[in-house]
Amino acid sequence: MRVVNKGQIDRSRPIGFSFDGRNHVGFAGDTLASALLANGQRLVGRSFKYHRPRGLWSAGSEEPNALVTARQIPNQRATMLELYDGLAAESQNRWPSLRWDVLSINDAFAPFLGAGFYYKTFMWPRAFWEGLYEPLIRRAAGLGKLPRSHDTGRYEKAYAFCDLLVVGAGPAGLMAALVAGRAGANVIVADEDARMGGRLNAETIQIDGQPGDQWAAGILAELASLPNVRLMPRTTVTGAYDGGTYGALERVGHHVAAPGADLPLECFWRIVARRCILAAGAIERGIAFANNDRPGIMAASAVRAYLNRWGVAAGRSVAVWGNNDDAWRTAQDLAAAGVRVAAMLDSRADPARAKGPHDFPVFTGTQVVGSRGRHGLEGLQIRDPKGTRMLACDCLAVSGGWNPTLHLSCHMNDRPVWREDIAGFVPKPGAVPGMSVVGAANGTMDTTACLAEGARAAQDCLKDLGMAGVDVDLPQADDGRFDISPLWVVAGQGRAWLDFQNDVTVKDVQQAARENFASVEHMKRYTTQGMAPDQGKNSNMAALAVLADATGRGIPETGTTTYRPPFVPVAIAAMGAGGRGKGFAPERFMTSHLPTVERGAPMIEAGLWYRPSYFPRPGETTWQQSCDREVRAVRTAVGVADVSTLGKIDIQGPDAAAFLDFVYINRFSTLKPGRVRYGLMLREDGHVLDDGTTARLAPDHFVMTTTTAAAGLVMRHLEFVHQALCPQFDVRFISVTEQWAQFAIAGPKVTRSSQQPARDAPV
Amino acid sequence: MRLSCPLCGPRDRREFYYYGSDDYLNRPHSDPQADASSGGWSDAWEDYLHLRDNPAGRLRDLWYHEGGCGAWLAVTRDTSTHQVFDVALVVDLKGKAGS
Numbered sequence: 001m002r003v004v005n006k007g008q009i010d011r012s013r014p015i016g017f018s019f020d021g022r023n024h025v026g027f028a029g030d031t032l033a034s035a036l037l038a039n040g041q042r043l044v045g046r047s048f049k050y051h052r053p054r055g056l057w058s059a060g061s062e063e064p065n066a067l068v069t070a071r072q073i074p075n076q077r078a079t080m081l082e083l084y085d086g087l088a089a090e091s092q093n094r095w096p097s098l099r100w101d102v103l104s105i106n107d108a109f110a111p112f113l114g115a116g117f118y119y120k121t122f123m124w125p126r127a128f129w130e131g132l133y134e135p136l137i138r139r140a141a142g143l144g145k146l147p148r149s150h151d152t153g154r155y156e157k158a159y160a161f162c163d164l165l166v167v168g169a170g171p172a173g174l175m176a177a178l179v180a181g182r183a184g185a186n187v188i189v190a191d192e193d194a195r196m197g198g199r200l201n202a203e204t205i206q207i208d209g210q211p212g213d214q215w216a217a218g219i220l221a222e223l224a225s226l227p228n229v230r231l232m233p234r235t236t237v238t239g240a241y242d243g244g245t246y247g248a249l250e251r252v253g254h255h256v257a258a259p260g261a262d263l264p265l266e267c268f269w270r271i272v273a274r275r276c277i278l279a280a281g282a283i284e285r286g287i288a289f290a291n292n293d294r295p296g297i298m299a300a301s302a303v304r305a306y307l308n309r310w311g312v313a314a315g316r317s318v319a320v321w322g323n324n325d326d327a328w329r330t331a332q333d334l335a336a337a338g339v340r341v342a343a344m345l346d347s348r349a350d351p352a353r354a355k356g357p358h359d360f361p362v363f364t365g366t367q368v369v370g371s372r373g374r375h376g377l378e379g380l381q382i383r384d385p386k387g388t389r390m391l392a393c394d395c396l397a398v399s400g401g402w403n404p405t406l407h408l409s410c411h412m413n414d415r416p417v418w419r420e421d422i423a424g425f426v427p428k429p430g431a432v433p434g435m436s437v438v439g440a441a442n443g444t445m446d447t448t449a450c451l452a453e454g455a456r457a458a459q460d461c462l463k464d465l466g467m468a469g470v471d472v473d474l475p476q477a478d479d480g481r482f483d484i485s486p487l488w489v490v491a492g493q494g495r496a497w498l499d500f501q502n503d504v505t506v507k508d509v510q511q512a513a514r515e516n517f518a519s520v521e522h523m524k525r526y527t528t529q530g531m532a533p534d535q536g537k538n539s540n541m542a543a544l545a546v547l548a549d550a551t552g553r554g555i556p557e558t559g560t561t562t563y564r565p566p567f568v569p570v571a572i573a574a575m576g577a578g579g580r581g582k583g584f585a586p587e588r589f590m591t592s593h594l595p596t597v598e599r600g601a602p603m604i605e606a607g608l609w610y611r612p613s614y615f616p617r618p619g620e621t622t623w624q625q626s627c628d629r630e631v632r633a634v635r636t637a638v639g640v641a642d643v644s645t646l647g648k649i650d651i652q653g654p655d656a657a658a659f660l661d662f663v664y665i666n667r668f669s670t671l672k673p674g675r676v677r678y679g680l681m682l683r684e685d686g687h688v689l690d691d692g693t694t695a696r697l698a699p700d701h702f703v704m705t706t707t708t709a710a711a712g713l714v715m716r717h718l719e720f721v722h723q724a725l726c727p728q729f730d731v732r733f734i735s736v737t738e739q740w741a742q743f744a745i746a747g748p749k750v751t752r753s754s755q756q757p758a759r760d761a762p763v
Numbered sequence: 764m765r766l767s768c769p770l771c772g773p774r775d776r777r778e779f780y781y782y783g784s785d786d787y788l789n790r791p792h793s794d795p796q797a798d799a800s801s802g803g804w805s806d807a808w809e810d811y812l813h814l815r816d817n818p819a820g821r822l823r824d825l826w827y828h829e830g831g832c833g834a835w836l837a838v839t840r841d842t843s844t845h846q847v848f849d850v851a852l853v854v855d856l857k858g859k860a861g862s
Contacts, residue, residue, distance in 0.1 A: 242845045243765030245775070272765065272775075412845075433846070684787060685812045716780060716827055723835045723854040724788055724825075 002038050003337050007311025008201060008213060009034075017087040019068075020098055026083045029195075033059065033066055033078040034310035042295040042376040044068075044078060046094040048143065048532065049113065049503035051104040053375050055295025056314075057500060059202070059305040061192055061236065061568050062283050062537035064501035067092055067143060071153070071254075071265075074144025075533055075569065082194055082255035092144040099375065110495065115508035115527040116515065143533070155577035156252070156264035162188040162230070163465055164458070165246060165273035167237045167408065170198020171207070171447050171477070172439025173279030174219045175454035176461075181222075181229040182470045183462050188271060189223065190248055192236035192568070194255065196220055198281055199440075202305035204333055205447055208475045212447075213309075215475065235269070237280075239565025240411040240432050246271045249570050268574040275434050275461040278427070279454060280405035282440035285541050287323065287347075287400040287487055288506050290370040290494035296377030299538075300330040300399035313339045315395025319380060321345040321368050322399035324484035326445075328353045330397045335359040342393035345382060348485045368396065369492040381492075401484050403541050404441045408432065410563035418556035419443050423486040424541070425560060436460065447477035488545040498546065499539040501532035509543050513550035523547050524561050533569050536561070591741035592642040607709045609645040638747035638754060646692065647711020648740050649718065651702040653731035660694065660702060662729075663721055671696045679704075681714065690714050703736070711737055767850050770832045778830035784815050785823045785837050788857065819843045825853065 009029035016025055019036060026035030033056050036044060042055045044066040054065035059079050066078035068089040078089065094101040106113065122133040166177045169191035177189045195201055197216035207215040223229045232250060239247040248269040253259035284301040286292065298314055300322060306312040313334070319342040320331040331344040341360035346353070349365040363384055370381035373394075380391045406416050406427040414431035418424075426443035436457045439450040452474050459469045489496060489506050496506040508527045512518075517526040529543045530536020536543070540561065548558040588608045590596070597603065601612035602623075614626040633639045651659065660668035664679035671677050676695045683689045690713065692705040706714040715735055722729060745755050764776040791807035816822070823839045835853035840846060 241764065243773075243776075243847075245765060270775075684790070712829075715833075716829060719827065719833050720782075720787075720835055720853075723852075724857050725790060727854050727858045 001040065001313055001316075003307060003311050003313050003339060005311075006307060006337050008195070008309055009311055015083045015085050015087075017083055017085075017089070019089050020091055028083070030083040030310060031059075031079055032068065032070075032081040032083060032087065032089055033063070034306055034312050035083050036066075036078060037306055037314060038310070038312045043098055044295070045091050046098065046101050046104070047293070047503050048093065048501060050107040050110055051093065051101050052107055052293055052503070053098075053104075053295055054293060054500060055376065056298060057286075057302065057538065058284075058299050059302040059309075060283070062534050064499070064532070064534045064538050067501075067533065069144045072147045072149075072151075073153070073571075074146060077533075080192075080251075084255055084257040086257055115504070115511050119526075151571075151573050153265040153573065154253075154259075154261070154263070155571070155574045156267040157574070157577040158267055158269050160188060160230075160269055160271045161273075162186045162271065163274050163467075164188070164461055165190065165237070165271055165276045166279060167191075167246075167276065168198060168279040168281055168405075168439070168441070169193075169196035169216075169220070169231075169233075170279060170281050170439060170450070171200060171212075171216075172441075172444070172450040172454035172457075173198065173277065174216060174223075175451045175472075175475075176277045176279060176438065176458040177223055177229060178219055179455050179458035179470060179472055180462060181226045182472070183458075183467055184228055185462060185465060185467055187223075187226075187229045188232060188273070189229065190232040190235040190237050190271075192234065194234050196231065196233055199301075199305075202301070202309045203329070203479075204308060204336070206478045207447070207451070212477070232269075236568050237271075237408060238567045238570055240276070240408045240435065241565075242412070244273050244276065244434050246273060246276065246408075247565060247570075249566070249568065249574060264577070266571060266574040266577075268570065268577060273434070274465060276432070276436070277454070277457050277461065278406075278408050278435055278437040278441050279439045279450075280408065280441045282402035282404045282424075282445075283537050284326075285400045285403050285538060286398050287321070287368075287490060288496040288498055288542055288546075289368050289490040290492035290496050292368075292371065292398075293497040293500055294371050294373050294377045295375060296373065296394055297371065297396045297398060300327045300397035303395065303397035304330045304333050307333055307337055307339070313337070314397070315377075315393065316340060317342045317393045318395040318397055319343050319345060319368075319391055319393040320397045320399075321347070321366075323347045323487040324399060324401050325351070325353050325480065325482055326402070327397070327399035329479075330399070331358075331360055334397075343382075343391055347487045352483065367487075367490045368398070369490055370494060371396070400487060400542065402440065402445065403537075404443050405537075406437065406441055407563045407567050409435060409437050409441075410560075411565055413562075415560060421484075422482070423484050445482035447479050448475075451475050451477065486545075488542045488549075498543045499529050499532070499536060501534050501538075502528045502530070504529040504539070504543065506546050509546045510550045513547055518547070518551045520544060520547060520558055520561055530561060588645070590642045590644040592644075596642070606645055609708055611642075611645060634747045636747070637749045638745065641744045641746075642742070643744045644741045645708040646737075646742055647706035647708065647714060648736045648742070649704040649706065649715060649733050650736045651704055651731065651733040652700055653729070654700055655729035655731045656700050656702055657696075659722065659726065659729050659731045660704075662726060663718060664694075668694060668696070668702070673698050681717070683717075689717060703740070704733075705742070711735070764845060766826060766836070766838060766847065768828050768831060768834065768836065769850060769852050770834055771828065774828070774831060778828060779836075780827040780829040782825040782827060782835075785825050786811060786815060787825060788837070788853065821848070 009027040013028035024039040045054045056066050063077040063079040067075045070089045091098045163185040164180045164187045166173045166189045180187045200212035200216045205212040235250040237248045250267040253263040253265045284299045303314045317340045331341050335341050343361045345366040346364045366384040369383045409427035409431045412432045414428050416425035419426045427437040438453040438457045462469045504527050512523040512526045517523050530540045548555045596612045601615045603610040616626045620626050657669040673696050676693050680691045681689045690710040694704040767773045826836045828834045837851045839849040
């Protein structure tokens, strides 16, 4: 439900939308997720394997549960879908309805369906796998369904170049962009959110005495006014590649109610940047406990974001639980906004934050050990040193700490390094050449330090680029220090979930370790931990901690799985934009193409060229009748064929003849001007490369023809021979394939005079 | 991946055609008299045509700027890190050696 006087939504602009056919109303600025939450829709999806009821977990692109189908595109995260008039979203992986789902029976069989179940069960008979088992399993498990028809959405691709690419427009990224922008560098700022500012839009932090979101808006206004800065909202940088190349997906038309025919849904960018500053922030993680997947159990930062940015209370009575200071912000913000805080639970025995008066009940040294509520949270079982009891609430905001969003820094094969004080992995410095990592992505958890780090990294980049730095005043933020005491799993009765998206439990990971899938990569493949669209962004860290514990190793020794692009799912249609139908390959047409087509000749492809198969005449009903007639004409009279598709290379220079003697197996230096000779060309290993005729127009001037398909190959070969094997030859050549038309005239009745009409024909 | 063509500047990898190691720059010398007895075959030719190193590390290989100026390039790079150390025009290398 909405909270008065909170949020950056525009309450004067209501927007109608539907979910599973039911109509709702949200506001401009809402995402589908915030609007659903505001409308009390807590159940948003069914899980992959056990069809468990699931609700929103996050407010960002890492969302594991709220996957919906809209505009026939499956697996869209409700947290990333901006609300537009008439948005019709459908939940997935349920039948007949989200609330009453037949396959939720799977959950009752859960004891038999653990990790490795398929591998152990469907071994025999072998032939049944492809025909029976696999189709059945695929139907039961799964995400959204692809439409059977072609994707008719419009996609685009584009290229950009810059001095500095800033990934993420939170406090660190904005400071970096500001410094580089003021210094005159060519800057691109890419942020996956529609509204830039990062966590500043979701927090009540003050910067230089100003609310964080307003400070960000001011910086963004200055950046937008700089001609050398390009702001790219709704753009997720998906991969870091060699040579400062980055892939990025821009969501261009998804949020528009009626995108015009020219507006693409998405655009895939290839950005080449001399330097990159990664300021992608961090993703909050949960704590695994029994039945921790009920709708209403959410990341504490998400509860805060829904409150502060969208003015939505995630519950009527919210319990907050964490192992770090950050969780307390959620309780404070909720209480300040008038939302009932059932309790602030801190797993630490004596956190400094617990001191002083609070507007809500505080329990320290407390853990959540269980939950109840069939389609949504109704209460928690909590345990403190004094014992176990129930706590009534309809929402739990949980924080197990933050995982720096360092994915891009690992795309060139480096692994991150463990940092004990924040209980998280941070990027290895220099992992991607030309990239520096700042802010929370680098493990820096307080805003003032993030701001300073962003500014400093930009100054360093300017120095690298040979540009003068600029002086900026470093702003001060009012958030305090970040203290954490790791807590990954709480023992209890029932399944404790790690990967919501792939239905992996703590027990599954422990079982993998027991069955000797002890390497993190083996565990991942055995349990499917971290494999779904979120790629374990929410859960890999905790799974790793469980594995480390089960195998008696530390977390740093256990290590992470490999981070690979793309950071978020990218539609093939976006990467291959423009490659459909006629866009698949260029078309090359002969001189006589139009008259040929007008005569009804069926065209066949020869490489990129189009050539006629035969020229049908009235009365001919099969291809053979036409071909027989054409062959007869050549045998008994005259036939003409357009052979302009042959490659043609103009070769000139005093050493042209010697050069041809070198590349052909036969001699061309003896050819007289005005004559033509057939030649055969070999590769370095003696295999035939190509054959064709070459005409000598003058002592130092030849025109070579190649076969249609090998024209480019021969050109490349000639260049290699000239540059690598005989650079001393004074010879030059150039492709003239499209400058000359060519006609073959053949048959017993061909004479010089009968060729004349062909020579005089207009081309 | 990007390569810096000495004539055109830094360009996307897709402008270039890849040919393999630079062994093809070292075509064995042909000796007509020796060739007559061996049928033109020698160990040097065997190496030149068939034997290639496959190092995890520094390698010099040949690239053709097909979507650009048509220059053949000798690129020295690290096959495990993809770092490019040097890009030279083949014609410069061979011109110097030949002259």
